[in-house]
Amino acid sequence: MPSKQPRIAVDAMGGDFGPHIVVPAAIDAARHGIAIALVGDEARIQAELSRLDTAGLDIEIVPASQVVEMEDKPADALRRKKDSSIQVACRYVKEGHADGVVSAGNSGATVACGMFILGRIKGVQRPALAGVLPTEKKPCVLIDVGANVDSRPEHLLQFGLMADVLARCVLGFEKPSVGILSIGEEEGKGNATVKEAFDLFRDSQLNFIGNVEGRDIFTGDVDVVVCDGFVGNIALKLSEGLAHSMGKIMKRELKSSWLSKLGALLSFRAFRRFKKVVDYAEYGGAPLLGLKGIAVVCHGKSNPKAMTNAILVAARYVSNKAHEHLATELETHRALSEKAASTEKSSAA
Structure with a gap:
């Protein structure tokens, strides 16, 4: 169905709360100029829509x-x-009726459907899940945050390439810094996969800053952190x-005495800002990168805000032609x- 605006297929039945949460979130996203296809039980979806103002929206x-x-195995599903x-x-x-899919349902099934139904972009060896985390700065x-539990060095390189595109095209970073998660910052630290991947990243055109440790993730000094799932x-x-x-x-301590309660009252706005910074809902879900069509995997307990933001992320990915940048x-x-893959095959032989 042709449309000038991105059309996102939303799994209305996904998550712990189904249409009751997903449908209002999708309507909110539609108010940002996004076309929405709600997929699922027509009667239940229509019942939710009847309670909402959908005038002028492309639904x-x-x-x-x-x-x-949630308990279904991906293969069985x-x-x-x-x-x-x-x-x-x-x-x-x-x-071709929609440009991307968003689901808060069974994450394993969502990843499997994305890989086997949508298929991979040419050249992508393994799609990867990208989590967007809050930090001190940005x-x-x-x-990867779960799609591939075992990865080879060339896979890690591709993860970095895909996340670099996400950071530029969706988050708006001009030249994202990229690091490999390891047990030390020095070159030569890490397991065999990390060490080989280090050389690949160093030879790439990415803004590679070397190894980073777990504590570096939340400082805001590195934009992309690469690891296996x-x-x-x-x-x-x-x-x-x-x-x-x-x-x-914090809540327990702030209620521990009348002085703490007074301090909490005076710091209410600061605590509200802090909650917003660490709230997963601000970033929606984890995009599954490398597919022919963007898929965003959301937390099963996602609230309307998280679902809306996930749909907005998917639409931004489409609007900014991230697929084209990724292919390039x-x-x-x-x-x-290819050199890394052939080297590994030779070593295995």
């Missing part, structure tokens, strides 16, 4: 009779639930858990990636 409903539950909302949404993009992209997912979940626990600890970057570094 359509795409029926889907099945839902992938692909085989047995071909009319699920996430599969229908991905096919809608593949057929957002930082952490990639096993390490990245642990780092992401650790940071989410720390932010949540810090908030609870991959082609520029193709020889470097």
Whole structure:
């Protein structure tokens, strides 16, 4: 369905709250000039829409009779639930009716559908999930945060290339700094994969600053941090858990005495700003980069604000033609990636 504005297919059934949260969030995104395709149970979606003001908005409903539950295995969801909302949404993009898909549903199924239905951009060896994290200064992209638990050096290079495009085209960074997550800043630190990847990054055209440590992620001094999905997912979940626990600890301490309560009252605005900085909802979800059509994977407990921002991120990715920039970057570094792959095959033999 042709449209001058990005059209995003939204899995209306995804997440812990389904249409009750997703539909209002999608309507809010539509008010920013984005065309929306709500995919799922038509009756439930229509019931939510009837309570909202949709005048002048480009909204359509795409029926889907099945839902992938959180406990479903990705492979089973692909085989047995071909009319699920996430599969229908991905096919809608593949057929050219929409430009990207957003889902807060089963993340494994969303990644699997993205890879097997949308397919990879030519030259992409493995798509990767990019998490956007708050820091002391500006957002930082952490990639991969869970799509690939085992990665080779050339995969890490491609992760860096894809995140560089995201940082420039979506976050607006002019020349993002890129580092590899390791156990020390010095060259030569890390496992064999990190050491080999270091040489690839150094020979690339990226603004590579070397190894970075976990503590460097939140300083705001590095824009893109690259790692495999096993390490990245642990780092992401650790940071989410720390932010949540810090908030609870602060709240407990501020209620511990009348003097603390008075201080909290006087610092209310500062605490509100702090909450906004560490709130995952500000960044929406994790884009799955490297597909023919952007897919954004959201937290299952996403609130309307998080869903709206995820849709806006997907639309910005499309509007700024990030796919074209990514294809250019991959082609520029193709020889470097192929050399690394051939070297590894020779070593294995």
